[in-house]
Amino acid sequence: MTELEKGPTGRRRGRGARERILSASQQLFREQGINRTGMDQLCAAAEVSKRTAYQHFTGKDELVAEYLRRFDPSVLSGVFDRTDLTPRERLLAAFDMPPTTPLCPYIAAAVELHDPQHPASQYARDYKKAVAARLADTAREAGAADPEQLGEQLALLIDGAAARTRVLNADAFPTAAAIAAVLINNAIPATASDDGQREETPS
Amino acid sequence: MTELEKGPTGRRRGRGARERILSASQQLFREQGINRTGMDQLCAAAEVSKRTAYQHFTGKDELVAEYLRRFDPSVLSGVFDRTDLTPRERLLAAFDMPPTTPLCPYIAAAVELHDPQHPASQYARDYKKAVAARLADTAREAGAADPEQLGEQLALLIDGAAARTRVLNADAFPTAAAIAAVLINNAIPATASDDGQREETPS
DNA sequence: TGTTATGTACACCGCCCTGTGTGCTTACGG
DNA sequence: CCGTAAGCACACAGGGCGGTGTACATAACA
Numbered sequence: 001m002t003e004l005e006k007g008p009t010g011r012r013r014g015r016g017a018r019e020r021i022l023s024a025s026q027q028l029f030r031e032q033g034i035n036r037t038g039m040d041q042l043c044a045a046a047e048v049s050k051r052t053a054y055q056h057f058t059g060k061d062e063l064v065a066e067y068l069r070r071f072d073p074s075v076l077s078g079v080f081d082r083t084d085l086t087p088r089e090r091l092l093a094a095f096d097m098p099p100t101t102p103l104c105p106y107i108a109a110a111v112e113l114h115d116p117q118h119p120a121s122q123y124a125r126d127y128k129k130a131v132a133a134r135l136a137d138t139a140r141e142a143g144a145a146d147p148e149q150l151g152e153q154l155a156l157l158i159d160g161a162a163a164r165t166r167v168l169n170a171d172a173f174p175t176a177a178a179i180a181a182v183l184i185n186n187a188i189p190a191t192a193s194d195d196g197q198r199e200e201t202p203s
Numbered sequence: 204m205t206e207l208e209k210g211p212t213g214r215r216r217g218r219g220a221r222e223r224i225l226s227a228s229q230q231l232f233r234e235q236g237i238n239r240t241g242m243d244q245l246c247a248a249a250e251v252s253k254r255t256a257y258q259h260f261t262g263k264d265e266l267v268a269e270y271l272r273r274f275d276p277s278v279l280s281g282v283f284d285r286t287d288l289t290p291r292e293r294l295l296a297a298f299d300m301p302p303t304t305p306l307c308p309y310i311a312a313a314v315e316l317h318d319p320q321h322p323a324s325q326y327a328r329d330y331k332k333a334v335a336a337r338l339a340d341t342a343r344e345a346g347a348a349d350p351e352q353l354g355e356q357l358a359l360l361i362d363g364a365a366a367r368t369r370v371l372n373a374d375a376f377p378t379a380a381a382i383a384a385v386l387i388n389n390a391i392p393a394t395a396s397d398d399g400q401r402e403e404t405p406s
Numbered sequence: 407t408g409t410t411a412t413g414t415a416c417a418c419c420g421c422c423c424t425g426t427g428t429g430c431t432t433a434c435g436g
Numbered sequence: 437c438c439g440t441a442a443g444c445a446c447a448c449a450g451g452g453c454g455g456t457g458t459a460c461a462t463a464a465c466a
Contacts, residue, residue, distance in 0.1 A: 015433085017443065033317040035238050038423060049444045054425065103314070110370045111306070111314040114236040121370075128370050152378050159370070160363020160379075167313045167324075167331050167362070175359050178352075179386060186385055218463085220413065241453060252414045257455065407466095414461070423452080431444070436437100 018056045020046040025067040030105060034064055034112045065119040068109060068127070080134050087142035091135065091154060091184055095161070095177035103166040107159060131155055144187045153183055221259045223249040228270040233308060237267055237315045268322040271312060271330070283337050290345035294338065294357060294387055298364070298380035306369040310362065334358055347390045356386055 024046035028037045039060060043050045057063040079094050106124035113121055136151025144150045161176035227249035231240045242263060246253045260266040282297050309327035316324055339354025347353045364379035 015443075033314075035315070036317055039425080040423085049446095050424095051426080051428095051445085052443050055442085060424065107366050107370055108314055111236075111311055112238075114239055116372055124370055125372065128367070149378075149381075153382050156363040156367050156375055156378050156382070157359070158363075159366045160359040160361075163310050163362045163366040164331070164359050167310055167327055169319055169328065172359055175352075175355050176363075179356050179359070179382065182386060182389055183382065186389075218413075242455080243453080252416090253454095254415085254456080255413050258412080263454065409464105409466080411464085412462080415459090417457090419454105419456080421453080421455105424450095426449075427447090429445095432442080434439105434441090436439090 017046070017048045017052045021048055021053055021056060021063070022067060022070060024048075025063060026070065029064070029067055034109060061119065064109065064113070065123055068105060068120050068123050071105060071127075080138060087138045088184060088188065090138050091142065092177060092180060094135070094154065094158060095173050095180055097173070104159065104162040107162060108166075128155065128159070131158070139187070142184075142188055144184075145189060146187065150183060150187045154180055157183075220249070220251045220255045224251055224256055224259060224266070225270060225273060227251075228266060229273065232267070232270055237312060264322065267312065267316070268326055271308060271323050271326050274308060274330075283341060290341045291387060291391065293341050294345065294353075295380060295383060297338070297357065297361060298376050298383055300376070307362065307365040310365060311369075331358065331362070334361070342390070345387075345391055347387075348392060349390065353386060353390045357383055360386075 021042070024042055028042055028045060039050060039053065043053050046053070053063075057066065080090060082090060082093065085093060106127050109120050110116075110124045115121060132151045132155040134151075135154045136147045139150040139154075140147035157176040157180055161172040164172035164175075224245070227245055231245055231248060242253060242256065246256050249256070256266075260269065283293060285293060285296065288296060309330050312323050313327045318324060335354045335358040337354075338357045339350045342353040342357075343350035360379040360383055364375040367375040367378075
């Protein structure tokens with residue numbers, strides 16, 4: 001109890017500075033990028049003193065890493081956990097998030113930090129692999145011939161759409177979705193009533 | 204004559220400092236990124252005094268923009284100008300550059316600078332559009348049903364492979380090439396002897 | 407020869423960055 | 437009520453950054 005290391009449970013007595021810091025990180029790192037967001041500005045936005053911030057995080061690097069870990073629930077699980085869709089539809093639904101996600105923060109972090117050893121870069125790798133794995137799982141569920149390959153292909157499409165959207169300032173996800181549709185149709189050997197309702201029970 | 208603004212013709216009398224600066228930029232911006240490369244370090248690597256550098260470029264921004272303009276010949280034209288390949292093969296050849304191109308510098312610049320108004324960002328957009336246009340031209344030449352769409356799709360694949368290669372530290376271009384093959388086969392309505400030799404003379 | 411553009415060497419400025427040191431205030435829990 | 441930990445205000449250190457000022461060297465061309 002004496003330690004309690006202010007972990008995921010957050011403030012024990014205080015007024016929750018850690019949450020405000022991470023919340024401000026989400027906004028500022030996205031809007032301005034990591035390198036262009038100073039700790040001074042971040043603390044001001046979080047209404048937290050700089051001293052407090054450095055008591056919660058040993059440095060900016062740790063804060064960045066922790067910031068990246070706060071994305072899974074909002075982006076990833078929301079798509080794969082939908083049981084109202086067939087596996088095939090779930091694969092396509094991954095391309096239906098144009099308004100949010102200006103640029104996948106994992107790509108941005110990997111480029112901005114520019115150090116593969118940085119904890120945030122390592123986490124970005126893990127995350128990308130996890131996404132590909134979940135896509136592969138869903139592809140297998142949908143009856144794809146080579147689920148791993150299809151998962152990797154779809155993951156590449158998502159990253160391509162994200163990167164291209166950023167560079168061109170124009171939504172590229174529809175294009176990626178069109179490609180995904182082709183790939184899925186080619187990889188899944190003529191499933192039942194393809195995209196109408198749920199397919200036959202996967203036994 | 205009194206002005207001569209040391210333009211594209213380069214040094215008139217001097218010993219070519221401008222070229223050394225741009226050459227060092229190519230190396231350092233790629234290895235370390237733009238933001239992490241200071242003008243001091245860059246000038247040292249180019250064996251150029253800082254004063255000289257600022258006489259050739261009004262600021263780092265201009266240098267970055269000029270640095271990006273030095274990529275077209277090496278990456279782009281080398282693929283599209285090959286007359287020994289059929290248009291169809293040329294489309295696929297765009298994915299055959301794994302050793303070089305650690306990350307497309309245009310994507311990196313757009314992410315690092317993080318300002319769509321920055322001249323380098325604008326040029327990155329222009330370049331990406333130009334690549335898509337050339338791909339579309341080649342697709343049209345190959346007899347694709349919807350060349351614009353195929354060009355945009357292939358461009359997205361290239362960007363996706365570049366981004367994913369960077370984040371994962373693993374070559375993603377083979378995956379992109381596999382997708383490209385599928386798309387091309389689907390989009391080109393059974394051309395002649397598809398990938399054997401060159402197709403019918405383009406008039 | 408001298409002029410002029412080009413390049414050099416080096417110190418310097420002001421700014422912003424990450425990160426600390428110190429002392430003070432607040433609020434929760436016993 | 438008091439102790440203690442969480443948080444705060446503020447100033448400052450140390451360093452890298454982009455960019456400049458000054459004085460000097462060199463090479464081409466008239």
